[in-house]
Amino acid sequence: MSADFEIERPLRGAAFGATVRLNKPLAKELPQGLPAILAEAGGLLLIPGVREISDDPALLVRLSRQFGPEVEDYRFTLTNADSIHATVPEILLVSNMAPVNKMPPARPDPAFGADGRLPVQYPHRTGWHTDQSYRRPPPDISLFYAVTPAARDSGQTLFANGALAYDALPADLKARVETLEGLHAQPGTGRSRSAARSGKTPRAFAPHERSQRQPVVRTHPVTGRRSLYLCESGQMDWFEGPFVGLEPGPEGEGAALVDVLMAHLTRPEFVYAHEWTQGDLLVWDNRCLVHAATWFDGEREQRLMWRTTVHGNPGAAYAGEAKSWIPRELVQDGA
Numbered sequence: 409m410s411a412d413f414e415i416e417r418p419l420r421g422a423a424f425g426a427t428v429r430l431n432k433p434l435a436k437e438l439p440q441g442l443p444a445i446l447a448e449a450g451g452l453l454l455i456p457g458v459r460e461i462s463d464d465p466a467l468l469v470r471l472s473r474q475f476g477p478e479v480e481d482y483r484f485t486l487t488n489a490d491s492i493h494a495t496v497p498e499i500l501l502v503s504n505m506a507p508v509n510k511m512p513p514a515r516p517d518p519a520f521g522a523d524g525r526l527p528v529q530y531p532h533r534t535g536w537h538t539d540q541s542y543r544r545p546p547p548d549i550s551l552f553y554a555v556t557p558a559a560r561d562s563g564q565t566l567f568a569n570g571a572l573a574y575d576a577l578p579a580d581l582k583a584r585v586e587t588l589e590g591l592h593a594q595p596g597t598g599r600s601r602s603a604a605r606s607g608k609t610p611r612a613f614a615p616h617e618r619s620q621r622q623p624v625v626r627t628h629p630v631t632g633r634r635s636l637y638l639c640e641s642g643q644m645d646w647f648e649g650p651f652v653g654l655e656p657g658p659e660g661e662g663a664a665l666v667d668v669l670m671a672h673l674t675r676p677e678f679v680y681a682h683e684w685t686q687g688d689l690l691v692w693d694n695r696c697l698v699h700a701a702t703w704f705d706g707e708r709e710q711r712l713m714w715r716t717t718v719h720g721n722p723g724a725a726y727a728g729e730a731k732s733w734i735p736r737e738l739v740q741d742g743a
């Protein structure tokens with residue numbers, strides 16, 4: 409119990425996460441101690457009822473700064489200007505409305521599992537990723553706020569806990585991934601599994617676009633826990649990867665290992681499915697969780713979410729590295 413908030417653990421229907429109910433408006437006083445609660449809760453916080461952010465978006469940035477030293481300013485990270493908030497450039501707009509026009513993922517086929525529930529496990533469910541893993545160093549934490557969520561029972565965000573999944577890995581798989589590195593690619597750059605299956609030659613990357621190696625097993629810099637760190641079809645490089653040193657390509661030895669690991673990582677007992685309510689804020693730790701968006705009716709609904717991204721504590725494996733995603737000429741210009 410804290411004067412600033414009340415905590416309920418875990419999140420409903422999940423083995424991890426926490427709900428944090430604030431006792432004071434953010435505009436009056438920012439709550440103290442949330443990063444420690446995030447770490448203790450396995451990397452996922454739900455902060456409901458913070459609708460004041462809709463009227464004062466800078467509050468989201470101020471809250472984000474509590475989680476790390478650097479909140480991404482999207483003006484300087486080659487982000488499409490249509491996806492950047494007009495007055496607060498640390499906020500990325502995620503919406504199916506113009507001018508962002510980001511449509512939701514397709515429904516899984518079949519749309520529901522044999523138990524009538526939302527399917528979560530790969531490969532029935534696809535789209536699992538951790539934010540910006542195609543960058544080195546990758547980001548620490550994302551905050552995602554529901555200005556206007558999709559209707560209930562659609563547009564959920566799913567989270568799978570990489571630490572629980574790592575702990576439960578069979579010993580032979582643990583040994584196999586111990587020092588393995590994945591090769592992560594930016595979505596939309598032509599490196600997806602379906603692009604590789606089509607047989608097309610991908611376009612050449614500029615240096616700052618190159619796919620990036622990431623350890624399959626990450627050690628969390630705050631908790632010391634080990635987690636599986638992996639994406640699937642849209643965010644791995646299926647031409648040169650998906651793993652460094654394993655047979656590449658969409659049907660090779662590496663592909664078979666992604667399928668095994670991702671099916672394990674997204675087992676229902678490691679997953680939380682969030683049904684959004686207006687004014688909900690989720691805070692998640694990209695270093696130990698993967699997540700996936702689900703379908704909503706993008707033709708009839710108008711969904712608007714705000715995202716911030718916090719960088720600065722990726723762990724010892726990235727010590728001293730320059731940002732892979734910033735073109736050298738921009739670094740020299742001081743941007």
Ligand SMILES: [Fe+2]
Pocket residue numbers: 537538539699
């Ligand atoms: Fe994401």
